[in-house]
Structure formats: structure tokens, C-alpha cells
Amino acid sequence: MGGSTDHVTEKREAQQLFKLEIGDGVATVVMNRAPVNAMSEAWVAAFNALLDDLQVRSDWSVLHLRSNQRAFCAGADLKEMRQRLATPDGIDAQIDVVRGYQELFARIEALDRVSLAEIGTTALGGGFELALACDLRIAAHEAKLGLPEARLGLLPGAGGTQRLTRLCGRSVALRLILGAEVLDGSQAAQLGLVQWSTPLADLPDTAAGIARRIAALPGHAVAAAKLCISAADTPGEAGFTAELDQTRALMLTDRTKSLVAAFLDRAAR
16 A cells, blocks of 8 residues: 555656656656756656656657756755765665666666657766766757766766766776866767757757657667667677577567568569
């Protein structure tokens, strides 16, 4: 009984902290916690509840994450962190919270659908770690991005050291994390932290267009391609085997059979 009540509460909080709109195969999630989308424990629970609801729906294939606040996401809620660290077991409690961030971000990364982060303003620390968990990122030229935790004697522990290194390589990760650098959107695109950068005025339309274009593709093929790309991180031949297995599985589906047959018919004319 208590578990059901907890889920209802988390769902209600999700509706307050996140605005969801689904259309054209895109689930647009607008982060709505004033003033900077700080990641409180309630925020994490509400995000998980939102994902619970989304994962049982079949009317979307792209998760488009954006913000209507002063920051894309400011990372950890500093008020909660201060209160937590003031308790006798504060450090252990804080580690548990960071573990919760890791688990949420891993869940986003593991979605069998595509995720896109639209970064219009600031995404530093945990906020940028959230964006790194998404498959795709687009930032305004004017945005500020980075993992500057070293300035506080800390490190980006919600997946930042791992995902940034996998994304941009050891050299870039060392430069940015050890140097606590903050980049604008254009610099981030040049280094591969985001795939696109555009003027802020153009960002919403450009991001929405990317989301719709991907959502228009056959979702089962996109999911299979994402799985194979993820397998590229595994040493050896596993990725090549995954390509063969996924190709076979796709070719057995009615949708792929229909699309391939139509393509071959056009090519034969």
C-alpha cells in the first residue's frame, strides 16, 4: 500500500517539476524546477517516475529534454547538500545521493529510444553529466558547459569522468576536467561534447526539427543501431557480432521487409 502511495506522490511531483508533451513521436520533457533545475532527491525520484510512465507508452521514439528555467540544469541541490553534510553520516549520505544520480543517468543512457538534450543556457557539473547521458546534444552558441568540480576539490562523480572520456577521448577529458574549463556551445561542438551548436534564437526550432526527423525513422532500426553503437565500447569482436544479430532480427520484422521490398522495387525500375 505504501509503495503505491509513494508512486502516486512521485508522479504528482513529476507533473510539477517536469512538463511533458508528446507529439509526432517525440516526448518533449521540459525541466521546470525554479530557478535553475537543481537536482534534489525529490527531483531524481520524480524523473524516475516520469521515465516509468514513458517506458510503458509506445507513442514516442525520441526523448527531447529541455529547460524553461535560467539553467538547463544546475546539478546538485546545494541547500540539501549543505544540510546532508551537516549530519554525522553526511558523507555516506551524499555518496548515496550521487549514486542515485548515476543510476538515473544510466537509465537515460540505456533507453531503447533516442534521447536529445537541448542546452540553451548553463549546464555545469551534474547538469552537464545529465546531458552527457543523452545520446545527442545541441547547445546554443551562448551556452556554458563543463565539469568544473575540481575547483571545489571534487570530481564529476555522476558519470562525468567516464562518459566524457568515452565521448571525446582521454586527452580532451583530461584537459577539461583537470583544468575545470567552462566552454561555450561553439567550443563544445568543436571538441565533440555536443553534436550541434546554433544561435540561441534558433535553438528551439533546430532542436525540435532534429527530434522530429529522428522520430520519423523506423524506431526498431534506430534502437538496433543504438545497441550496436554501444557495443563498440566492448573490446574484441562483440560489436561486429551484434551487427549481424541485429541485422538478422531487423530483416525478420514485417516493417523492414516492407521497406526493403519497396526500395528494391524502386531500384529495379
